[in-house]
Amino acid sequence: MTLAIELATWDNPIFKSYVYWTGILCLKMLAMSALTGLTRFARMTFANPEDAIFSKSKVKYDDQRIERCRRAHLNDMENILVFIPIGFLYVLINPSAFLAINLFRLVGIGRIIHTIVYAVFVTPQPSRLLAWIFPYLATGFMALEVILKAAFTLPIRIYLFVAKLKKNTMSADELISFENPVFKTFAFWGGALALKMLAMSILTAIQRMKTKTFPNPEDAVLSKVKVKFDDPDVERVRRAHRNDMENIFVFFLVGLLYVLTDPSAFLANNLFRAVGIGRIVHTVVYVKAVPQPARALAWGIPYVATGYMALQVMIGAF
The missing domain is CATH 1.20.120.550 (Membrane associated eicosanoid/glutathione metabolism-like domain)
Incomplete structure (x- = not known):
């Protein structure tokens, strides 16, 4: 019987795919901080007095372009930070390689598209809804599989x-x-x-x-x-x-x-x-x-x- 921890190895293509897409999504989340910072500088809009003083501008909290970036970043945290631990536990239940790898791809690609249509090139609905729902359902499916594995082993x-x-x-x-x-x-x-x-x-x-x-x-x-x-x-x-x-x-x-x-x-x-x-x-x-x-x-x-x-x-x- 394969122990769960033995599945967390580079010899396992499922684990490799999980690590690859987790790394991509971590970089994407880090990029959101940079995007918010760049947008603040481009619009000279700062939320802290010590930042605003350098540009000789007033503190402002309600710039809609910046708030859009922040909402996209918050949506990442609400979803990607759930995927990371659940994806790892999903690797440990030894799922079908074809299914698992494509689920990871779906989450990774979907979250990237979600940010693009939300904060970079604002696109009418249902583009953002579709980019959100597929990774959401994939993560939910993985969480359910982990629960079932834990309940019936x-x-x-x-x-x-x-x-x-x-x-x-x-x-x-x-x-x-x-x-x-x-x-x-x-x-x-x-x-x-x-x-x-x-x-x-x-x-x-x-x-x-x-x-x-x-x-x-x-x-x-x-x-x-x-x-x-x-x-x-x-x-x-x-x-x-x-x-x-x-x-x-x-x-x-x-x-x-x-x-x-x-x-x-x-x-x-x-x-x-x-x-x-x-x-x-x-x-x-x-x-x-x-x-x-x-x-x-x-x-x-x-x-x-x-x-x-x-x-x-x-x-x-x-």
């Missing part, structure tokens, strides 16, 4: 029985394996949280359609309304999404490193569950505007759990 009891026969610490090859209940639980909740974050984009779009609030002229023209930025319902969903990005992406990295410390299965599995369930509850109580301390508790428990895992990783490293 070798039963945990069999693994624990085998593990008891071993007196030495498990190697990294054995830890990053779907036969390891800790890694299985991490993969399951990682996939679930990836799907949850992807769902936030849909929820934002639903709120925009419901309230007829669109920040881009090519979207507003379809509904024959004016561009609008400040609808409270839309902004509430966007704040919940941003809070996801501030917390879940940290969990993806720290959770994987925590698996490598060979923690107690009982403790680790329940920490992952606390993060997963807590983040889902956080979104529900945030969007539904449930009174405090509901949201504080739903945020605080996953936050503490992730911080504890990070501390254990640091201790394990020394």
Whole structure:
């Protein structure tokens, strides 16, 4: 039986394709920062006084060309940063090479086209919608496959029985394996949280359609309304999404490193569950505007759990 970690090798064409397109997308995201900077200089529009003083201009926040670049960059973070960990977990389930490689290509090419039609050469809809939806569906499919793999692999009891026969610490090859209940639980909740974050984009779009609030002229023209930025319902969903990005992406990295410390299965599995369930509850109580301390508790428990895992990783490293 091939161990999951053995699939993360240059001899595996799926892993090579994943690394190639991840590198491309990372460069693309770095390029978005440069594009925003160049646009600021070209239009002499700066958001910080220490920047504006060099061009002897006033601070300005609402230049539409710059805001378009920033929205395109934010959309990258909402989607590409979900693809990167999910794509890696997808490699580890040993999928069909033909399917996996073309899924990675679809995400990579789609995200590049999305930026071009959004921020470089503004193109009427549905060009941006199509460039967004295909990578979105591909990432969602991969997340679902990871969840199914984690849910229906070798039963945990069999693994624990085998593990008891071993007196030495498990190697990294054995830890990053779907036969390891800790890694299985991490993969399951990682996939679930990836799907949850992807769902936030849909929820934002639903709120925009419901309230007829669109920040881009090519979207507003379809509904024959004016561009609008400040609808409270839309902004509430966007704040919940941003809070996801501030917390879940940290969990993806720290959770994987925590698996490598060979923690107690009982403790680790329940920490992952606390993060997963807590983040889902956080979104529900945030969007539904449930009174405090509901949201504080739903945020605080996953936050503490992730911080504890990070501390254990640091201790394990020394």
